[in-house]
Amino acid sequence: MMGVKQAIKKLDAFPRAEEHLLQKTRSGAIVSIIGMLIMATLFLHELRYYLSTYTVHQMSVDLKRGETLPIHINMTFPSLPCDVLSVDAIDMSGKHEVDLDTNIWKLRLSRDGHIIGTEYLSDLVEKEHSDKHDDDKDHHEDPNLKSHLQTFDQESESMVKKVKHAMANGEGCRVYGVLDVQRVAGNFHISVHGLNIFVAQMIFEGANHVNVSHVIHDLSFGPKYPGIQNPLDGTVRILQQTGGTFKYYIKIVPTEYRYIWKEVLPTNQFSVTEYFSPVKEFDRTWPAVYFLYDLSPITVTIKEERRSFLHFVTRLSAVLGGTFALTGMLDRWMYRLLEAVMKSKTRSVFS
Incomplete structure (x- = not known):
């Protein structure tokens, strides 16, 4: 029974982060604000792209x-x-x-x-x-x-x-x-x-x-x-x-x-x-x-068409998810950089 529970836990795609990674920092706030601005901009861009139309050209014999x-x-x-x-x-x-x-x-x-x-x-x-x-x-x-x-x-x-x-x-x-x-x-x-x-x-x-x-x-x-x-x-x-x-x-x-x-x-x-x-x-x-x-003798038909809603959701998920992942990586790098700088300053003080 315990073996089954351990196997199920291994399938968890959202493991809990270590305690020190849950600290709120000023650099994290800056990265979060930048990330939200980027996501809002990309969301509006994708929404305008979805609401816009594109044309498809077709040719046929003119019967008029x-x-x-x-x-x-x-x-x-x-x-x-x-x-x-x-x-x-x-x-x-x-x-x-x-x-x-x-x-x-x-x-x-x-x-x-x-x-x-x-x-x-x-x-x-x-x-x-x-x-x-x-x-x-x-x-x-x-x-x-x-x-x-x-x-x-x-x-x-x-x-x-x-x-x-x-x-x-x-x-x-x-x-x-x-x-x-x-x-x-x-x-x-x-x-x-x-x-x-x-x-x-x-x-x-x-x-x-x-x-x-x-x-x-x-x-x-x-x-x-x-x-x-x-x-x-x-x-x-x-x-x-x-x-x-x-x-x-x-x-x-x-x-x-x-x-x-x-x-x-x-x-x-x-x-x-x-x-x-x-x-x-x-x-x-x-x-x-x-x-x-x-x-x-050929007539051209130009049709306005609009992109599907599923296409919009797919692109929006990719854009927002990618932005969130990128800002998360940036936050970790900045945290480690600041941590390394602080350690070097501490060593120089005690030395």
């Missing part, structure tokens, strides 16, 4: 059909007045996106960038624009070949004077709003193509004087989600000497962001390649800023 693609635009043209700027959208079949809801505003800007007027665009039809539109070679051909077909009436003359006065005052234009286009490949561009050809020639005296310098404040294809980076936001392209056409080739990736506690957010992310074509001496095309987009 019959939906529209929202294009959010916010751009500034510091060298062109609003009267000469037009917005045009066209899909891969050549059809103009004029039958969809459009919400585009143009803000007149002073030389200092202050707003001095607004204009709302009800649709995207370019004035006197042919249905047979070519993206690279638009209807602004050599005005000398067509000028005899145009009539320079009083309205056109007034337009020329108004625009020249605005350009002399350094007016710019900010274009912002949302285009809802069909969910197929296409392009939209901002240019002076909406002007009468003869009027455009009278204003600029040639395509090389059309300065399409621009700042892209925001360009996106849907609502933003946590962590998204739109590569064109903050883009600044200022032309000093030569004019030309900017083309941004955009690859759109359909994306779904799945929150833990909210509804699924359908949106899009994209990559972009930029190309600039300077105006040549006998070039028939007029400068513009094109955004040519295509959609990826």
Whole structure:
């Protein structure tokens, strides 16, 4: 019977410490305070880590059909007045996106960038624009070949004077709003193509004087989600000497962001390649800023997930237990060090 009791005692994982190790010391109090501060800090860190979310990315074939693609635009043209700027959208079949809801505003800007007027665009039809539109070679051909077909009436003359006065005052234009286009490949561009050809020639005296310098404040294809980076936001392209056409080739990736506690957010992310074509001496095309987009057949699903409670308990136990063990070792080392110092002082006194 005694043998069994002795065997059970040997299994005790919490043996009683010797009497001299149970003494409360000042060094032990300091180590205890430091240990509690460390454990409290690590506990808060682990709690914040547990409550935070992380994302998991999944890919699948895009099965969406019959939906529209929202294009959010916010751009500034510091060298062109609003009267000469037009917005045009066209899909891969050549059809103009004029039958969809459009919400585009143009803000007149002073030389200092202050707003001095607004204009709302009800649709995207370019004035006197042919249905047979070519993206690279638009209807602004050599005005000398067509000028005899145009009539320079009083309205056109007034337009020329108004625009020249605005350009002399350094007016710019900010274009912002949302285009809802069909969910197929296409392009939209901002240019002076909406002007009468003869009027455009009278204003600029040639395509090389059309300065399409621009700042892209925001360009996106849907609502933003946590962590998204739109590569064109903050883009600044200022032309000093030569004019030309900017083309941004955009690859759109359909994306779904799945929150833990909210509804699924359908949106899009994209990559972009930029190309600039300077105006040549006998070039028939007029400068513009094109955004040519295509959609990826793959959709990306980003899911928010949270770590399990058992995972949190496991990490917390390891952190707190490790800190307690480390402070205990530190306390023993400090006690032995102080004890050795005191013994050496005692010996030196008696010697």
